[in-house]
Amino acid sequence: MTAEPLDHGPLDPEDIIRRLPHDDRERFIQDYRSALDAAHELWRYRQLQEVLRLWHMRATAYARPDFAERAQQARTGDPAVFTPASEAIPGWSQRTDGAR
Secondary structure (H helix, E strand, O other), X not given: OOOOOOOOOOOOXXXXXXXXXXXXXXXXXXXXXXXXXXXXXXXXXHHHHHHHHHHHHHHHHHOOOOHHHHHHHHHHOOXXXXXXXXXXXXXXXXHHHOOO
16 A cells, blocks of 8 residues: 545645745735634634635636736726626616616
8 A cells, every 4th residue: 555645625725835826825824824823713714714715716816827917907907808897798787877
């Protein structure tokens, strides 16, 4: 029988940190430690799960080769890439008129 590494799934902190860009690792560690401290209280255990889920999604997104370009397009609302909600969602203007 050979020993194989355990697979803790996508919410494994070691897997997450390994997939993160170097510049984001310290922020992950801070968030993770804060959530670990909170998890000592049973009713706050979900905070740890949420932190791991969020950082898993970030690591997945950051791993895409076009992530930086796509993020910039989203920040600027590049019309070559994004369609305004008023054009894409029927009745959007009526929905938002009441919110103003």
